[in-house]
Amino acid sequence: MTEKVYKVLFLCTGNSARSILAESILNKLGNGRFRGFSAGSHPSGRINPLALDLLKRLDFPTAGLRSKSWDEFAGTNGIHFDLVITVCDNAAGEACPVWPGHPVKAHWGIPDPAAVEGTEREKKLAFSRAFQSMDRRIKLLLSLPMAGIDQICIKERMDEIGQSPPADNAH
Numbered sequence: 001m002t003e004k005v006y007k008v009l010f011l012c013t014g015n016s017a018r019s020i021l022a023e024s025i026l027n028k029l030g031n032g033r034f035r036g037f038s039a040g041s042h043p044s045g046r047i048n049p050l051a052l053d054l055l056k057r058l059d060f061p062t063a064g065l066r067s068k069s070w071d072e073f074a075g076t077n078g079i080h081f082d083l084v085i086t087v088c089d090n091a092a093g094e095a096c097p098v099w100p101g102h103p104v105k106a107h108w109g110i111p112d113p114a115a116v117e118g119t120e121r122e123k124k125l126a127f128s129r130a131f132q133s134m135d136r137r138i139k140l141l142l143s144l145p146m147a148g149i150d151q152i153c154i155k156e157r158m159d160e161i162g163q164s165p166p167a168d169n170a171h
Contacts (some may be wrong), residue, residue, distance in 0.1 A: 006034045006082040006146055009103070014042025015067045016048045017114045017127070018087040022134045024060045029138060039070035048114050049132070050127045058131070070097060082146075085156065087134070088112060104151055106158035108137050137161050 008026055012019035019038035034127065044067050055062050073079055074097030081103040089109050110133045113126035131132030140161045 003033060004147065005032065007079055008034055008036050008085060008141075009070075009073060009081045009099070010036065010038045011040065011070060011084065011086045012038070012088045014040050014044040014114070015044060015069075016044040017051045017112065018110050018130055018134065020051050020065055020067070021055065021127075021131050022085070022087060022138065022140075024055050024062065025131070025135055025138050026141075028060050029135075029142060034142065037081075038065075039068050039073055039098050041070055043067045043069050048084060048121055048127075050113070052125070052132055054127050061079070066111075074098060076166040083141075083154075085162075094130065104155045104158060106155065106162050108134075108162040110134060132143070133164075137164055140164065 010019040010022035010026075013071065015038055023036040025036035026034050028118065046067055047065055052062055052065075053063075073081070078100045080101030080147065081099055082097055083161070084105045086104045086105075086107045087110050089107075110130050111126070113130040114121050114122070117127035141158070144157055149157070
């Protein structure tokens, strides 16, 4: 009997930074037990270069990453996700499509590093902080005994993870 692979969709508005970081982190750290996907309600059509640079520098996978609409995953023909996580407040407030399989939904709001204005160093620091926050939350997710708890408990734990404080320092 093979172990279940939990499919997680990370949603943001533009699908250019936070949700992309989350997809890459989960796919590296999930060790085949979890598979990450990302999408946006209004995708920008491109991944922020600072997100790609950070992932490459930290040796996280970037192959296959692209900015895409959540419509690709919605409806009865979409992937049956176990978890759908919004990572920006705008996407959390939007009316989401119907997701096949009735996934657990949670919100992990993380400040948008792409919205930071300032020097190149300040922008890179914002991306590092977003990465650290997402990395910490994903590690908490990976520590959950998913097979041993019901959907209500998973939802409660996911919401708790979403309340964890943002990162203070950068890589």
